[in-house]
Amino acid sequence: MTTKPLDAAVLPQQKEVATAPSTRVTIRGTAKTSRRFTVPRSVRRAAGPVGLVLLWFLTSATGVLPESVLASPVDVLRQAVDLTKNGELPHAIAASGRRAAIGFLIGATVALVLSLLAGLFRLGEDVIDSSMGMFRAIPWVGLIPLFIVWFGIEETPKIALVALGVTYPLYFNIYGGIRSTDAQLVEAARMMGLGRFGLIKYVILPSALPGALVGLRYALSTAWLALVFAEQVNADAGLGYLMSNAQQYFRTDVIVLCLVVYALLGLACDFAVRILSRRLLTWRANFEGEA
Numbered sequence: 001m002t003t004k005p006l007d008a009a010v011l012p013q014q015k016e017v018a019t020a021p022s023t024r025v026t027i028r029g030t031a032k033t034s035r036r037f038t039v040p041r042s043v044r045r046a047a048g049p050v051g052l053v054l055l056w057f058l059t060s061a062t063g064v065l066p067e068s069v070l071a072s073p074v075d076v077l078r079q080a081v082d083l084t085k086n087g088e089l090p091h092a093i094a095a096s097g098r099r100a101a102i103g104f105l106i107g108a109t110v111a112l113v114l115s116l117l118a119g120l121f122r123l124g125e126d127v128i129d130s131s132m133g134m135f136r137a138i139p140w141v142g143l144i145p146l147f148i149v150w151f152g153i154e155e156t157p158k159i160a161l162v163a164l165g166v167t168y169p170l171y172f173n174i175y176g177g178i179r180s181t182d183a184q185l186v187e188a189a190r191m192m193g194l195g196r197f198g199l200i201k202y203v204i205l206p207s208a209l210p211g212a213l214v215g216l217r218y219a220l221s222t223a224w225l226a227l228v229f230a231e232q233v234n235a236d237a238g239l240g241y242l243m244s245n246a247q248q249y250f251r252t253d254v255i256v257l258c259l260v261v262y263a264l265l266g267l268a269c270d271f272a273v274r275i276l277s278r279r280l281l282t283w284r285a286n287f288e289g290e291a
Contacts, residue, residue, distance in 0.1 A: 053073055056070075056072075056073055057072065057073050057074070060072035060073070060074075067252075068250075068252075069252070070252055070256065071251075071252045071253035071256055075253040076253050076256050076257050076260065078253075079253045079254055079257050080257050083242075083254075083257070088242065089242075089257075089261070091237065092237065092238050092239045092241065092242050092258075093239065093261060093265075095237040095238040095239075095241075096227055096231065096238040096239045096240070096265075097265070099155065099158050099159055099162060099227060099230070099231070099238065100162055100223050100224060100227050100265075102159050102162075103158075103159040103160070103161070103162025103163040103165075103166065103223060103226070103227075104162065104163070104166050104219065104220070104223045106159065106163040106166075107162065107163035107164065107165070107166030107167040107170065107219070107223075108166060108167075108170055108219065110163070110167050110171075111166065111167045111168075111170035111171040111174065111215075111219075112170070112174065114128050114132065114167075114171055115170070115171045115172075115174035115175040115178065116174070116178075118132075118171075118175050119174065119175045119177075119178030119179055119204075119208070120178065120200065120204070129175065132168070132171055132172070135168075136168050136172075140161065140164045140165050140168075140226070141161075141226075141229050143161070143164065144157070144161060144229065144230070144233060147160050147161060148233065153233060153234040154234075157230070157233060158227070158230035158231060158233065158235070159230075161226050161227075161229065161230040162223050162226045162227055162230060164226070165219075165222040165223060165225065165226035166219040166220075166222055166223050166226075168222075169215050169218035169219045169222055170212075170215045170216065170218075170219045171215075172215070173211045173212060173214050173215025173216075173218070174208055174211060174212045174215055176211050177207065177208030177209070177210065177211025177212055177215075178204055178205075178207075178208045180207070180208075180211065181203065181204050181207040181208065182207070185203060185207070186199065186203055186204070189202070189203045209280060209281065210277075210281060213273060213276065213277045213280070213281070216273050217270055217273045217274075220266065220269040220270065220273065221266050221269070221270065224262050224265055224266045224269075227239075227240070227262075228240065228262060231243075231244075232244060239258045239261055239262060240258075242254060242257075242258050243255050243258045243259075246258070
């Protein structure tokens with residue numbers, strides 16, 4: 001019995017991709033011959049936030065959402081202009097950014113060292129991983145009173161809280177990325193004569209890079225989240241300081257403005273990591289979703 005070869009026209013249309021190491025390879029859905037109008041992705045991604053702001057404006061303008069409950073976006077925008085002109089908002093952003101940067105660097109350094117020790121060595125895993133799993137179950141926000149007892153009420157407890165919030169997502173994602181390295185790939189590298197250092201440099205760390213970048217996104221968002229709580233503790237500058245003062249006078253417009261600034265700073269960090277991921281993971285074939 002002979003098998004008739006499939007006609008090429010019956011097969012799904014596929015796109016050839018280059019196999020050069022510097023070329024980004026993507027796996028896409030089945031190509032369609034008919035062209036149709038599609039909304040640009042940038043417009044689709046902005047549709048959600050713009051729609052929420054529009055709904056917020058309409059409910060405020062019609063009185064459905066009272067001003068005593070939540071200020072209108074017009075009032076928030078007016079406060080943003082006023083606080084920018086008098087210098088309060090830029091000064092607050094600079095103070096919060098400095099705390100977030102220092103805390104992130106400390107937490108990232110600790111997470112990197114611990115994840116490498118636990119991921120590369122069995123002894124490190126036995127000593128470190130169980131302890132990290134235990135400490136992760138403790139709500140880091142609940143440690144604020146203890147940090148105040150240890151470090152006082154100045155800058156140190158604020159930076160320590162940010163560092164603690166950053167450590168866990170980075171550690172577990174880097175550790176998981178190292179341990180998810182293909183064992184057959186490791187064995188093949190050893191058969192080719194790679195030593196321990198070469199194996200770590202050319203096989204294990206590149207395999208762990210996607211997980212590390214995911215952890216980086218979580219860590220940056222957690223840093224700003226931790227800063228929201230940290231700056232409520234005797235802050236004399238920063239976005240949390242503005243929010244505390246606004247709370248005393250029931251200024252919902254200033255409170256919402258500070259929350260929006262927190263969100264925009266976190267969004268900017270996330271966007272930077274996404275660009276970094278595209279640059280560093282050009283060698284990795286990935287699925288980008290159906291059109």
